[in-house]
Amino acid sequence: MSPADTAHRRDRIALYILCLGMLMIVLDGTIVNTALPVLKDSLNFSDGNLTWVLNAYLIPFGGLLMLSGRIGDLIGQRRMFLWGMSLFTFASLLCGLAESQEMLIGARFLQGVGGALGSSVILGMIITMYKEPRAQGEAIGVYSFVASAGGSVGLLLGGLLTDVLSWHWIFFVNLPIGVATVVLAKRLVPDRPGLGLKENKVxxxxxxxxxxxxxxxxxxxxxxxxxxxxxxxxxxxxxxxxxxxxxxxxxxxxxxxxLLPLRIFRSRNVTGANLVLLGVLAGMFSIFFFGARYAGEILGYSPIEIGLAFLPMTLLLGGVSTKGAQPMAERFGPRNVLMGGLTLIVAGVLLFSLAPVDGSYAVNILPSMLLLGLGAGLSFPSIMGLAMSGSTPEDSGIASGLVNTSMQVGGAIALSVLATFAAERTTAKLEAGATDLAALNAGFHVAFYIAAAIAALAIVAAALVLQDERVPAAAVDTADAVQLERADADVSLPAYSEAA
CATH class of the missing domain: 4.10.860 (DNA Excision Repair, Uvrb; Chain A)
Structure with missing residues (x-):
């Protein structure tokens, strides 16, 4: 095996290990949702306290991402990843063993801390491992698939585990994944020394x-x-x-x-991509949340059936993000691919907004899933690449943490806005004499309209703010040569753009 093949194989294994850790964290975001009704009865949660099963995780997770990313730059990103995965796995064990509300909520808080420590540096580690443009784009595609499609996998897996075994297993399933990730990462993921705490005081x-x-x-x-x-x-x-x-x-x-070098925001792509990401999240979160509720509460799908309903979107997203997005970015530029993907997301959300109370899967859900899978598969790799394009190796952790913070906090903001308007519309319809299902569906429609409008504004922002960075043909042609150089070379990234 040539040195280039050896380096490529080593980096590919490391990529899959990092994405396995990310998958465990992403799955946890939706796998718990399917078990909430069972958790409520099992541990005697009130409606108000039940929300803390989610909030106890989201608050530390969203709050610690940027800090974790920066500390990872200082002490070493692999070390931060290992700490996070170990804590997340241990907290998952505590969650599965919980026999009281207090124990479960406390363990969920620890899970949030571990999730922030581990996930904050993953994208930065991937960027520093892959220097050649095509290989980097393909790696970002794999990461984007896991980060975006893992939620729908969680819906399916959560329903299956809860129905077949018990709610405890939605947490126990993390144990073999977490242990394997930590052991393999310690042996096979390359370690790049951090900047050092002495020279760079926290x-x-x-x-x-x-x-x-x-x-x-x-x-x-x-x-x-x-x-x-x-x-x-x-x-x-x-x-x-x-x-x-x-x-x-x-x-x-x-x-x-x-802690956060403000020079990172000099790059229009770093700043713009994090803003545009809100539009992508609004579209996708509206479908994950309200689309799942439409299937369950209006069409009467079981948790497993809801997961299966989302499966076509997951499969298409995976195929496009890992195989199709990078060649298109090379030909048309990542900004243009992103704008095309956002357009498909808008179309998919608007199509879902037409779903009636007596809708069917083939007519009202499947076409939207196909559009959204294609749109997200094109959008996420492009936006992740643009968001990281202005970061140096020394700041890749904080840039990665910034992207993850935008996803978590931005997603929470988008979902809160959509949920508020949906609830107001449902209440108004009920007061006007509509049936419960008709009122609920009307609220979902309002959420879809607003999500589509936010995604449409993101298209405009992408056109005005982002800078298209096409991959030169020469860079693609010399991929093998660059891979050979990467065997033992240090990784460097483009300097920050000074464009206004």
Missing amino acids: DVPGAAMLTGGLMIAVYAIVGVEKQGWGSTQTLGLAAVAAVLLTGFVVRQARIAHP
């Missing part, structure tokens, strides 16, 4: 402001559906979060060793 006050601000913001967001956007709690928490995050930004601009 900004403790900045870390406290960032983590506190993000956690408070996430707490405010997850409480919106119950408290409302104009409530004293929501407005008060939002104000506190805004003060903390503003203070953090001001501090980063003034100190010698910032």
Whole structure:
């Protein structure tokens, strides 16, 4: 086997190990949703307390991603990944053994911490492993598939485990995955030394402001559906979060060793891609949440049937993101591919908004799933590549954490906005005399309209802000030569763009 083949095989194995860890974390986001009704009865949760099964995970996860990414840059990204996967696996064991509400909620908090530590550096590690454009694009495609399609796999797996075994197994299933990931990563994932804590002091006050601000913001967001956007709690928490995050930004601009180097935002692609990501998330989250509810609450699908209904989208997303997105990005440019993918997402969401109360899978769900699978398969690899295109190896962890924070916090904001308007529409329809199912479906339709509008605005933002970076033909032709050089060479990435 030639050195180039050996290097390629080594990096491919490392990529799959990292994505296996990411899959475990992503699965947890939706696998728990399917078991909530069973959890409520088993541990005697009230409706209000049941939300903490989700919130106890989301708050530390969303709050710690950026801090974890930066610390990973300093102490070594593989070390941070191993810490995160180990803690997540241990917390999953505690969740599965939980016999009380308090134990389950506490273990879910630990899961959120572990998920943030582990996932925050994965994309950065992939970027630094792959320097050649085509190989990097294909690797990002694999990561994007896992990060975006893992949710629908979680719906299917969660329903299967809950129905066949018990809710405990939605957590126990993480144990073999987590142990295998940690063992294999320690042996097979390359370790790039961090920048060092002595030369780059950790900004403790900045870390406290960032983590506190993000956690408070996430707490405010997850409480919106119950408290409302104009409530004293929501407005008060939002104000506190805004003060903390503003203070953090001001501090980063003034100190010698910032936790978040503001130079990262000089790149239009880094800044723009994280903003455009909100449009992609609005479209996909609307389908994952309201589409699943439509299938379950209106059409009467079981949890397993809901998972199977999403399977065509998952399969198409996987095929396009791993095999089709990179060749198209090379030919047309990642920005143009992203805009095309967003257009398909808008079409898929709008098509779903036409679903009636007496709809059918073949007519009202499957066509949308195909459009969304194709659109997401094109969008996610392009947007991930653009979001990381302006990061240096020294800042790849914080750039990765920033992307993940945009996904988690941005997704939570999008879902809260959609859920609020959907609930208001449902209430108005009920007061007007509509049946329960008709009112519920009308609320779903409003959520789909708003999600489609946000995704459409993201197309405009992509056209105005993002810079198209086509892969030169020469770079593609010399892929083998570059792979040979990568066998023992250090990895470098493009410098930050200074474009206004």
